[in-house]
Amino acid sequence: MNELKLLYEGKAKRIYETADEHVLLVQYMDQITALDGLKKEQMASKGALNNQITSLIFEILSDYNVPNHFIKKTSETEQLVKRLHMLPLEVVVRNVAAGSFSKRLGVAEGTPLVRPIIEFYYKNDALHDPIINDDHVVFLDIATDEEIIKIKRRAFEVNEALIRIFESIGIRLVDFKIEFGKDEDGQILLGDEVTPDTCRLWDMDTNERLDKDLYRRDLGDVIPVYKEVLRRLTHIN
Numbered sequence: 001m002n003e004l005k006l007l008y009e010g011k012a013k014r015i016y017e018t019a020d021e022h023v024l025l026v027q028y029m030d031q032i033t034a035l036d037g038l039k040k041e042q043m044a045s046k047g048a049l050n051n052q053i054t055s056l057i058f059e060i061l062s063d064y065n066v067p068n069h070f071i072k073k074t075s076e077t078e079q080l081v082k083r084l085h086m087l088p089l090e091v092v093v094r095n096v097a098a099g100s101f102s103k104r105l106g107v108a109e110g111t112p113l114v115r116p117i118i119e120f121y122y123k124n125d126a127l128h129d130p131i132i133n134d135d136h137v138v139f140l141d142i143a144t145d146e147e148i149i150k151i152k153r154r155a156f157e158v159n160e161a162l163i164r165i166f167e168s169i170g171i172r173l174v175d176f177k178i179e180f181g182k183d184e185d186g187q188i189l190l191g192d193e194v195t196p197d198t199c200r201l202w203d204m205d206t207n208e209r210l211d212k213d214l215y216r217r218d219l220g221d222v223i224p225v226y227k228e229v230l231r232r233l234t235h236i237n
């Protein structure tokens with residue numbers, strides 16, 4: 001593992017090259033960040049929890065025929081994925097008003113949205129990931145008009161699948177962020193992760209927050225609720 005070449009270190013993951021040029025190793029770190037990286041902490045077992053959660057979710061998404069990068073979990077904190085050319089785009093899908101959407105548009109958190117809403121953010125640290133529209137995506141050469149249609153269709157498919165998965169374990173999927181990449185053949189695949197770091201998950205009965213908002217808003221410890229999300233996911237059939 002130590003001989004592998006580190007390609008990239010993000011806020012919560014390290015990406016290594018492997019002997020196979022088409023395969024990367026992703027290592028989930030015990031680090032949590034918020035507020036554009038201003039808030040940061042080491043948190044024991046968070047990496048293992050997120051690796052296990054996203055691995056289970058990607059396995060289920062594969063069963064739903066959502067094309068994605070996941071190959072297999074290789075250890076508590078590591079997984080192998082297909083190497084993709086990642087688009088510098090954060091795709092946010094919302095089912096219920098919350099977070100920056102509520103703030104920007106003055107809509108109370110918890111207001112159900114009549115239909116899901118997609119937002120694009122330009123992944124650019126120096127610019128602090130600004131919200132952008134389809135024309136900006138084309139202008140910035142991130143994707144073509146045809147690819148934007150595909151990305152939106154895929155994002156809605158992921159939303160439908162995730163709503164069902166979480167509903168089956170008593171969790172309301174409020175919103176989430178996903179990222180896409182292109183494989184060698186130019187196919188657009190779901191990459192990155194789906195974890196309580198990247199989703200807002202509310203308990204259906206109690207409305208308890210089961211996600212990173214606990215950390216962002218100083219509302220409590222995330223580890224017990226991430227454990228609870230993993231426990232429930234593990235018990236799906």
Ligand code: C5P
Pocket residue numbers: 090092098099100101129175176177197198199200212
């Ligand atoms: O903050 P905002 O309301 O725009 O977040 C929408 C969704 O996208 C939330 O589920 C949040 O966890 C996720 N997100 C993320 N990474 C970011 C920004 C938002 O995972 N950089």
